[in-house]
Amino acid sequence: MDPLPQQSTQPSPQRDLVFCHVCENEYYRDEHGLTCPECQSDFTEIIEPEHDPRSDRMADDEDEEEPSFLQLPRQNPFHDHRPWRETPDPDDGDIGQIRWTQTGPGNFSVTGTIYRTYSPSPRRGNEAGNDTHDPQHPIINSFATMLQSIVGNNLGAGLGSGQRQSQGEQTQTQGGQQSPGTSPNSAQTQGGPRIQDIPGGHRFTYHQTARLVPRDANHPHAHLEPVDDLNNVLASLFGALGDHPGQRTPGTQPGQPGQPPQMNPLAALFAAVLNPDLAHHGDFVYTQEALDRIISQLMEQNATGNAPGPATAEAIAALPKKKVSVEMLGPDGRAECSICMDEVNVGDEVTELPCHHWFHQQCVGMWLGEHDTCPHCRKGIMDRSKHDENTTSTLQGAASDSSGPSNRSVPSPNPTPQIPGSFGTVESGTAEDHFLVPETREQQREHEQQAEQPSPNDQQSSSPATTEASGGSISERIRRGLFGAPR
Amino acid sequence: MAASRKRILKEYGECMNDTPSGMKINFDEQNITEWEILMDGPDQSLYAGGHFKLRLTFPTEYPFKPPVVSFKTKIYHPNVSNDDKGSMCLGMLRPEAWKPPNKVISVLHLIQTLLIEPNPDDSIEPTIANEYKDNRKEFEKTAKDWVKRYAK
Numbered sequence: 001m002d003p004l005p006q007q008s009t010q011p012s013p014q015r016d017l018v019f020c021h022v023c024e025n026e027y028y029r030d031e032h033g034l035t036c037p038e039c040q041s042d043f044t045e046i047i048e049p050e051h052d053p054r055s056d057r058m059a060d061d062e063d064e065e066e067p068s069f070l071q072l073p074r075q076n077p078f079h080d081h082r083p084w085r086e087t088p089d090p091d092d093g094d095i096g097q098i099r100w101t102q103t104g105p106g107n108f109s110v111t112g113t114i115y116r117t118y119s120p121s122p123r124r125g126n127e128a129g130n131d132t133h134d135p136q137h138p139i140i141n142s143f144a145t146m147l148q149s150i151v152g153n154n155l156g157a158g159l160g161s162g163q164r165q166s167q168g169e170q171t172q173t174q175g176g177q178q179s180p181g182t183s184p185n186s187a188q189t190q191g192g193p194r195i196q197d198i199p200g201g202h203r204f205t206y207h208q209t210a211r212l213v214p215r216d217a218n219h220p221h222a223h224l225e226p227v228d229d230l231n232n233v234l235a236s237l238f239g240a241l242g243d244h245p246g247q248r249t250p251g252t253q254p255g256q257p258g259q260p261p262q263m264n265p266l267a268a269l270f271a272a273v274l275n276p277d278l279a280h281h282g283d284f285v286y287t288q289e290a291l292d293r294i295i296s297q298l299m300e301q302n303a304t305g306n307a308p309g310p311a312t313a314e315a316i317a318a319l320p321k322k323k324v325s326v327e328m329l330g331p332d333g334r335a336e337c338s339i340c341m342d343e344v345n346v347g348d349e350v351t352e353l354p355c356h357h358w359f360h361q362q363c364v365g366m367w368l369g370e371h372d373t374c375p376h377c378r379k380g381i382m383d384r385s386k387h388d389e390n391t392t393s394t395l396q397g398a399a400s401d402s403s404g405p406s407n408r409s410v411p412s413p414n415p416t417p418q419i420p421g422s423f424g425t426v427e428s429g430t431a432e433d434h435f436l437v438p439e440t441r442e443q444q445r446e447h448e449q450q451a452e453q454p455s456p457n458d459q460q461s462s463s464p465a466t467t468e469a470s471g472g473s474i475s476e477r478i479r480r481g482l483f484g485a486p487r
Numbered sequence: 488m489a490a491s492r493k494r495i496l497k498e499y500g501e502c503m504n505d506t507p508s509g510m511k512i513n514f515d516e517q518n519i520t521e522w523e524i525l526m527d528g529p530d531q532s533l534y535a536g537g538h539f540k541l542r543l544t545f546p547t548e549y550p551f552k553p554p555v556v557s558f559k560t561k562i563y564h565p566n567v568s569n570d571d572k573g574s575m576c577l578g579m580l581r582p583e584a585w586k587p588p589n590k591v592i593s594v595l596h597l598i599q600t601l602l603i604e605p606n607p608d609d610s611i612e613p614t615i616a617n618e619y620k621d622n623r624k625e626f627e628k629t630a631k632d633w634v635k636r637y638a639k
Binding site: 293296338339340341342367373375376 | 490493497498551590614
């Protein structure tokens, strides 16, 4: 039985291959007919691509026979897996430099090199200066540069830019040309895969070393996965980034502008991922700009949430009323409510806020019902400590609060900013710090009393926060949180 | 709302008495909450020579809510959104920054000021704002180009 040359034979359409189920011989039907020449058995079968009795049998016989060297490949489920069956082999000239080296007793190293030339897209063949119209090109370039820094200089020139070639490849560029047969010198191929720019495109050099170790047929061997080194993986990646060789338009000379750039899908994917203009994926962003966009979007969605909260109805009702006096009129002897722009006359009743700005009761009431700020200067009408107590009492239940309403209804002579959730960066004192654990009511009263006494210090420190109500707005808080305290 | 209607009419009168230079307000008696504003690009700005159509919309809650400004004419500006809305939202026009005493006439002045000097730090189009800051030449070129293309 000499199955060696036949084991690997695939059934060909011209000649029927016959398999003997008794002795597992394989032979051509046109040579020996349907009777096995080895054992004269007629338990034979013609091997067809759809039904190969050999593999069935091997599965069945696994336990009966000790695997032999020649049968081992069959047990590999991928022994017939040839996804590149339809792909034409590289040109003969592309394969070169197969060298056998004895590395030890019985050990051999086989080194082979395959050159493959990828055709360029017109875009990539352009001069670097012509590429400005294509935003994706520099991205791929920088990606190539990044990979280059990972693997060292083995990758040689990156995609596209013909100006980044190293010296050695520069000379090679001349020799490479379009014909794959003129192979680079061996010194170049030693270093693993190379990508060169040649006038017609990029040449990728795959450099693979196989390790051959003598088999011990009597003992099982550990399965050795073929290991591809990183350089080869990257070279394949760059190969994939290039256009398919078949896509080259005949007659198109590299460097000719005007050809619509056709993106390889993989290259397009990378370009899309790395393009700063598209630097966000859902809620995930890569750039400051995209982050800003999302933040402003959030702020717009919460436009009303930015504003200070409303003043309570009691506080609004408790604002002092006063008659318009002559002093309140402007220099031209006229005055108007700045909300409705209606003129007011001496003797009309208006509502005065703690900041001494005055409006029609109805006008300012509508405003305060939504924002606890003076329409002019944005000072709140409710005292901060009262407000704290307010919220606390709401939490604790109204029953425990006896002094609240009367306290609340009297506007403090020295109101502090009434911004719920404010960080209160400009104030000092624990009562202002919303991040502290809530105080007991006794402590609160103490602070209240302190706050009731107007101190120049207090006045000073609270004014910056009150001039602009943005002190507690969400936008401000986000900004502060992200970029530190405002200047 | 009667109060806001009254105020809008008053403000219209005020604007008529003191229309900012290069502006024209088309006022529809039937729908006083939508003003159409025709504005010439300020002479000292990049937008000189352009004619811009804007719409000023008063919300029903006016003056408690800010009016909404949108450019109907396409304009290349860091503070105007580069879409079909052409919205402008900054400074006093922000909902949280608006206060009732603000007046339409000051809004109109704000728009003019912004055309003369964009505010890239409060931009609605960060890309344009960055170009304004880092590559002013390119920005000016595009802005002028857009004036020629859209605002003639």
